[in-house]
Amino acid sequence: MDSKIRELESEELREIIAGKKEKNFSIIDVREDFEYNSGHIVGANWIRLSDVEKNPDLVPDSKEVIFYCRSGARSLAAAKIFEESAKSEKTDSIRNLTKGMLGWDGATLPEPPRIDLFKGKKTFEDLLSRAMEFEKGAYLFYSAIYEKYNFLPYSDTIRILKKAETAHAKILFRNLGKPMDQFDSYFENIQGEIMESGITVEEALGQIESFSENICIDLLELLINIEASAYDLYKVLAQKNESTKSAFLTIAQEEKAHMRSIASSFILCA
Structure with missing residues (x-):
């Protein structure tokens, strides 16, 4: 079976955030909490890589799930772990943000949501x-x-x-x-x-x-x-x-x- 995982460029993610209904996509930050708390993509949910590995069910139900980290390495691992879980059957598309935060040029917030x-x-x-x-x-x-x-x-x-x-x-x-x-x-x-x-x-x-x-x-x-x-x-x-x-x-x-x-x-x- 073909993999659901596809790379995602920053420009594409900006278009998704701007144009898609909220119920149709979820953004997951798989970095550590201190990284997330120092700056994250607006609307991103924090689930560290080790938690995705332990319990993929933590990933929200969504048609499209987008993973990111600092460089794209940890998030690709998270995407692969998630794809192999039963939870991914509810997801149409799994994306990995290319270059992660190092390549992201869209909106970020310097603090975690309150x-x-x-x-x-x-x-x-x-x-x-x-x-x-x-x-x-x-x-x-x-x-x-x-x-x-x-x-x-x-x-x-x-x-x-x-x-x-x-x-x-x-x-x-x-x-x-x-x-x-x-x-x-x-x-x-x-x-x-x-x-x-x-x-x-x-x-x-x-x-x-x-x-x-x-x-x-x-x-x-x-x-x-x-x-x-x-x-x-x-x-x-x-x-x-x-x-x-x-x-x-x-x-x-x-x-x-x-x-x-x-x-x-x-x-x-x-």
Whole structure:
């Protein structure tokens, strides 16, 4: 039988991340934790090579599984180990990132996703309720920006992002099975002090106050980093809890769309 393993160039991976639905692909970082924590591809799940070898079932179910490491050597080994497991029967394609992080020129995050923000939240309702707190925080953040910085040329984008955070909360609320006519009062009573990146709303607004003459660009860079962190968190969390997988992948897909909207706004600062 022909091998499912194929090499993957950086440009191809960028296209997959940008264009494919989240449920159709998984990115696995097989390096050690200290390597992953010092910088990883946005949305990548961490499963070290030795853990793939011990338990291939740790690899999430996905049509396409993409492995990477520092140079491509460890990830190729992981791909081969995974291909020989029964778990790979659920996968259509197994890819190995050529040259690994040494050849990657796409988006990375310098810190691991803030899974610790969900510490102690184990039930389906607790996980989704916690996520709604982050959406409320993001809503309050964008509301404050829109009110104070509506002179910026991309103020319409900020307004749309503010509305999108409420839409995300509604997705989570609907997944909880609660009557939608109760959403407004429920959302109103959420405190929302923190966002998915782990930064508080107050801290993020304080950062903006420190920006100098180039606030147009500086603010967009802050926003895209916040959205990238949110995407990273939900993409990784979706692979760790089957009960919340669908809801978190939906939110991750939305966060990715937010990054594209923000990215297209930089030209307005010219």
